Every structure is written in C-alpha cells, then in structure tokens.
Amino acid sequence: MTSTDDQRETEAAAGGGTPRVPGRGGWANVRSRLRYGTSLRLKLIAPALGISCLVVGALFWFAFASLHSSIQSIYEQRARSVAALISKSIQEKDYILYYSDELDADIRKLLSQYESIVGITVIGATARGLVTVASTDPTAVGRLASEEEAERYERLGDVAVESVHSARSDFLRAVHPITSGTEKAGVVVVDMSLDEQANTVRRLSWAFGVAAIAGFLLLGGLIHLALTALVTRPVQRLARAAVALTQRDYSIDIASTSHRTPGTPVRDEVCQLEDGFHFMSKVIQTHEQELRKLVLLDDVTGLYNVTHFHGQLGMELGKGKRYRHPTSLLVVDMGGLSGLDAADADRVRVRTASFLLSGLRRVDTVFRIGANRMAALLPVTPLEGAWVAADRLRAYSADVVSTFDFPVSLTVTSMGWEPDDDASADVILHQLSAEKEDSPE
Numbered sequence: 001m002t003s004t005d006d007q008r009e010t011e012a013a014a015g016g017g018t019p020r021v022p023g024r025g026g027w028a029n030v031r032s033r034l035r036y037g038t039s040l041r042l043k044l045i046a047p048a049l050g051i052s053c054l055v056v057g058a059l060f061w062f063a064f065a066s067l068h069s070s071i072q073s074i075y076e077q078r079a080r081s082v083a084a085l086i087s088k089s090i091q092e093k094d095y096i097l098y099y100s101d102e103l104d105a106d107i108r109k110l111l112s113q114y115e116s117i118v119g120i121t122v123i124g125a126t127a128r129g130l131v132t133v134a135s136t137d138p139t140a141v142g143r144l145a146s147e148e149e150a151e152r153y154e155r156l157g158d159v160a161v162e163s164v165h166s167a168r169s170d171f172l173r174a175v176h177p178i179t180s181g182t183e184k185a186g187v188v189v190v191d192m193s194l195d196e197q198a199n200t201v202r203r204l205s206w207a208f209g210v211a212a213i214a215g216f217l218l219l220g221g222l223i224h225l226a227l228t229a230l231v232t233r234p235v236q237r238l239a240r241a242a243v244a245l246t247q248r249d250y251s252i253d254i255a256s257t258s259h260r261t262p263g264t265p266v267r268d269e270v271c272q273l274e275d276g277f278h279f280m281s282k283v284i285q286t287h288e289q290e291l292r293k294l295v296l297l298d299d300v301t302g303l304y305n306v307t308h309f310h311g312q313l314g315m316e317l318g319k320g321k322r323y324r325h326p327t328s329l330l331v332v333d334m335g336g337l338s339g340l341d342a343a344d345a346d347r348v349r350v351r352t353a354s355f356l357l358s359g360l361r362r363v364d365t366v367f368r369i370g371a372n373r374m375a376a377l378l379p380v381t382p383l384e385g386a387w388v389a390a391d392r393l394r395a396y397s398a399d400v401v402s403t404f405d406f407p408v409s410l411t412v413t414s415m416g417w418e419p420d421d422d423a424s425a426d427v428i429l430h431q432l433s434a435e436k437e438d439s440p441e
Helices: 026-036 040-091 100-113 147-155 195-246 269-293 306-323 342-359 383-395 425-434
Strands: 011-013 117-126 129-135 160-165 170-180 183-193 327-335 365-370 373-379 409-417
Touching: 040 100, 040 117, 040 160, 040 170, 040 183, 040 195, 100 117, 100 129, 117 170, 129 147, 129 183, 147 183, 195 269, 306 327, 306 365, 306 373, 306 425, 327 342, 327 383, 342 365, 342 373, 342 383, 365 425, 373 383, 383 409
Parallel strands: none
Antiparallel strands: 011 409, 117 129, 117 183, 160 170, 170 183, 327 373, 327 409, 365 373
16 A cells, blocks of 8 residues: 655745744754855854954063053152152251251252152151151141051161052152161152053053054954965865766866976875865766666766666565565655746756755665656655655755745655555556646746
C-alpha cells in the first residue's frame, strides 16, 4: 500500500514570506544572519578594528600616564623651587618674622612676581609655639598651629610638596623650613594653582586623543588591508568558484594573481586549497563526462535521470522486501516555470537540484524525473522519517525562492512503503507521470 502526505504539503513562493524553522527563536535568527548573511570582509573588519583599538588604547594609556606623571613631577619641582626662593628671600631680610608689616609687603611683592601662587603663609616660632605671623588670608594671622601641625613642621628637614583638594579648588602646597643660623625659625607655606597644569594636561589629552584616533584608523586599516589581501580575496575567489561549480560551470578560474616559480614548495594553506579545488573540479568534470556516456545523468541539472530512477527504485523496493526495511520517496515539484524563458527555468532547476543535494543525506539519491519534477529516494527510511526530511526541505526552501526576482514555488510530497506493501517501480512511475507536475502558483 502507498501512503502519501497530502495534508503536509506546503508551498514556499517568492513574496509569500519565509517559513519559520521549528525550534528557532529570534536570537537564533540573529545568529544565523550574522553567520551566513554577512560577508567575510565584514566579519574581518570587527576583529581588525578591535585589535587596533586594544593596541592603540594600551599605548595611549601608557604614554598618557607616563606624560601625566612627568608633568606632575615638573610642577611639583616648580613648587619646591618657588617655596625655596621665597624662604630664602625671607631669611635674607633683617626684620624678625613677627614684624608683619614689612613681611606683608614682601608677600605682596612675591605674589606679583609669581602668577601661579594663590597663597603664602609664614609661620614663625614664638614662645607660645608656631604662630601664623603673615598670610594672604588675613583670618589666619595669629593662629596657633595644632600639636599635629607643629610636630610635622618640627620634623620637616627639606621642602615637602603635597596636593590639596578643597571645595573651592585644587592646588599644590609646598612647605619649606625657615632657619635663623642653625635654628629653625619657622616655615613658609606656598600654595600654587593647578589650573596651568590642568590646562596643559587638557591640551595634551586632546592631542593624544586625536593621535590615538589617527593611529587606530591607520592600524585598523593596515590590518584590514593585510587580511583582505591574504584571506578575503582568495576566499572570495574560492567561494565564487564553488558557487559556479554547484551550477555546473567548470570554466571559472581561481588562479592567484602572483606567479609561482616552478620548484617552489607550496606551504601557503590558501594556495593549497586553490590547488585542491582545481583538482577536484577537474575530477568532477571528468566523472560527469564519463557518466554522460552511460546516459545516467540529466544534461541540465547533473542529477540522475528518470531511467536510472526506475532501476534504483525497483532495486530499493526489492531490498526492502528481502531485508525487511521500509523505503521512502520525496517528490519535489517546481512551480512558476511555465512562463519563464528556457535560461531562467534552467537556473531554477539547477538551483533546486543543488538545494536537494545539500539538504539530504549522503545515502539519499536525487533524480530528475520530469520537466519540473525531481525525486529523492530515501533507503531504509520509514514514512515518519520522510516527513521530517520533507519538513526540513520546506523550511529551508526560502533559500531557493529568494534567489530569484520572479515568483517560484516548491512543493514537497512524502511517500513511503513498508516491506509488506505491494509496490512496484512501474506502478509508482505511472502514478507519478499521471500527476500534474506544476504545483498551483
């Protein structure tokens, strides 16, 4: 008995939407588009730019951090020098530190000489302890240093520089001891603005940023050019040749633009792949020509013809009866070919043949059994297995119909026979030839 799958027949036509593959979600579709829907050139741009970004970013960070540290050291050294000069200037005066009138005049003079100085405080040693005797901040004059400050000032042997952060601004503070003879007479505290340092760092940041962007683009471009020359172009030539080979066009040439001197060993993997492809294409062409002599192949699609189908179907049905295993058959009808010219119709037939060969198992054999009909013989396969194979072909039939800019459809029908079924190749062929080959459009 013959079982058909008429209820499971579906039609995938151009413009009618892409069938949803069972078990595939939105993320799977995105991954599929990224993996198969983008060219190799685009896939290489991302790692090339990523590598150049990492390299240039690391160099930029290292260079900028080093330069920032150097600038900070320069300004700290400048603060030490200014504090030392002010301390020396005060020590050379004849007045005593707590004579604040003359001291205030000298402080104002020093402020006019150094624009970056925002504050000067002179702390003198008195009988009460360390007292602020002069300052650009009038409210600080007369303030007695705390025990902690006094202890730090007493331990001070040379100028000390530190960064001070306040709510109003950030500045460098340099503290320099003032001596009178061999005794420490006090300290001078100089506060220097960090605005100039910040402006310098800002200008350098912009310069480094522009240089980093230029380096990033240059390095990324060079990497991309190298990958294009060494990988992308050879692979594109091989891909075009492979597509042409599936269309049974053996005339395409994938020879490299560079000439190899005879005797040079071929160690480049891409060149080895090109040589292997040349060899395989010639073998396939030779085998096809030999098979043509046996009248087994269809001239247009390269599939086995209906004569060979008759013999193989009878043999598989006989093996099924003898070894007690089922046999199934898929029939694929191409719709929309009646109004096309011969060249376009042959393109559809060749593309469909390639689709069936790539979508079925190696043990499955594909035949052209009519003008617009093909069949796939599935040995040792129950009807349920044929349903699965048919569903998979229907789901991916969009790969065929989307190739053309005119409406095309594919209809897949499943058939199967158990070992006890009374089936013969002649009856099945008669049944198939009596059916209309074109599916409704």
